[in-house]
Amino acid sequence: MLENLKSPEDALEELPQAAVPVGAIYQTYGSARRGGEYNSHLVFSVILIVLAATNIVSLFWFAWVTLCLVASLLLDQRPWQRKVALTALPGQMGLYLQVLGRAFLNTLPHYGIGFGLYLCIYPLRERLNLPLSSLFMLYAFYMVLRMGYVLVYTYALTVGSRRLQLRVFHEQRANLRTPQTALRHVWWTYFLGNVGLFVKCSIQVITIGGFEMLRQQAGLDLYAVAWCVEHANFIQGVGLALSVLGILFSIPLSTKVYYRTHRTFHTCKPLYDSIHAIHHRGILPTPLDSGTISPLEFIITDMSRPVALLIPNWVFVLNEIVVALLGHLPAHTSGTLRKVAQHHLAHHKFVVCNFGLLPKNDERWGTRFVPNQPSRGK
Numbered sequence: 001m002l003e004n005l006k007s008p009e010d011a012l013e014e015l016p017q018a019a020v021p022v023g024a025i026y027q028t029y030g031s032a033r034r035g036g037e038y039n040s041h042l043v044f045s046v047i048l049i050v051l052a053a054t055n056i057v058s059l060f061w062f063a064w065v066t067l068c069l070v071a072s073l074l075l076d077q078r079p080w081q082r083k084v085a086l087t088a089l090p091g092q093m094g095l096y097l098q099v100l101g102r103a104f105l106n107t108l109p110h111y112g113i114g115f116g117l118y119l120c121i122y123p124l125r126e127r128l129n130l131p132l133s134s135l136f137m138l139y140a141f142y143m144v145l146r147m148g149y150v151l152v153y154t155y156a157l158t159v160g161s162r163r164l165q166l167r168v169f170h171e172q173r174a175n176l177r178t179p180q181t182a183l184r185h186v187w188w189t190y191f192l193g194n195v196g197l198f199v200k201c202s203i204q205v206i207t208i209g210g211f212e213m214l215r216q217q218a219g220l221d222l223y224a225v226a227w228c229v230e231h232a233n234f235i236q237g238v239g240l241a242l243s244v245l246g247i248l249f250s251i252p253l254s255t256k257v258y259y260r261t262h263r264t265f266h267t268c269k270p271l272y273d274s275i276h277a278i279h280h281r282g283i284l285p286t287p288l289d290s291g292t293i294s295p296l297e298f299i300i301t302d303m304s305r306p307v308a309l310l311i312p313n314w315v316f317v318l319n320e321i322v323v324a325l326l327g328h329l330p331a332h333t334s335g336t337l338r339k340v341a342q343h344h345l346a347h348h349k350f351v352v353c354n355f356g357l358l359p360k361n362d363e364r365w366g367t368r369f370v371p372n373q374p375s376r377g378k
């Protein structure tokens with residue numbers, strides 16, 4: 001159980017309360033009113049309508065994502081005033097665009113390198129990729145896995161034996177006041193997660209589609225140059241090798257952008273309310289809570305690694321699955337004994353610490369908190 005963790009008050013005392021160090025957050029200017037936990041989802045749904053109207057997003061995806069958003073809104077029993085705050089929305093989006101712009105500027109050199117590598121390897125695209133898009137493959141993985149969690153939790157909370165409930169759910173004590181509220185939370189996380197994950201799973205398609213559009217608009221074709229045609233195998237080989245290495249080279253930048261974005265969303269209260277608060281509904285989360293991240297947050301944090309997105313679509317999907325199974329899902333499994341998961345679990349429990357994906361960024365900016373290792377109770 002988790003009783004041997006320090007109380008939130010103790011954790012607060014141990015964290016430096018001085019001014020936030022330079023570079024730890026994206027400084028924002030101006031203000032906005034607070035409230036509106038679904039405000040960023042509403043903005044995303046307007047973007048989705050525009051994309052569907054212009055045939056960039058298919059009617060199938062539009063209908064499914066909209067259905068999931070409506071289902072999660074209906075399952076959420078909080079008052080509508082807490083869910084939506086339309087008057088606060090313009091100011092909140094003004095603040096959000098500043099964070100988006102600053103993160104994009106941070107990432108710009110990587111976009112330059114990524115585009116250069118894309119020009120080297122674009123002729124390989126059809127030969128190296130599977131005909132299925134990475135969006136479809138990755139979303140299918142999450143759907144199967146998350147549906148498994150939903151079914152097990154639903155079974156445990158409705159007809160399962162007490163022993164099974166303790167094993168798969170109560171032991172994790174995730175947002176559990178009664179089995180009914182827990183069940184509602186499970187299905188809410190499932191539907192809302194399907195909205196955010198649509199953006200997370202689209203990242204490769206968006207990035208490569210954007211690079212190809214830019215290449216065509218600018219009329220750039222390396223292989224129109226005789227020297228490049230002569231050395232095509234060499235150029236493409238080097239481009240591909242550097243793209244694969246890009247998975248590693250992108251880690252320092254993407255974890256830094258994640259830290260700064262995440263901490264800014266906590267520091268700037270109108271942004272916290274409208275974008276990030278919804279993810280913190282899971283105080284002692286389950287793996288399903290790992291999906292309840294706003295699409296607008298996913299846009300910033302997942303677009304910060306353009307070089308790592310150039311790899312063939314099946315390599316990208318495999319890499320994402322490994323990262324999800326080793327990091328993203330266990331980091332939201334309350335009660336786990338895995339040490340790597342404790343860092344983010346402490347963030348959900350104490351909120352004021354551990355903003356980074358890895359402890360390294362928290363160490364650098366003075367927000368690391370190491371909880372005592374929980375032990376399983378009876």
Ligand SMILES: [Zn+2]
Pocket residue numbers: 262266276280347
């Ligand atoms: Zn957070």
Ligand SMILES: [Zn+2]
Pocket residue numbers: 279290332344348
């Ligand atoms: Zn989380």
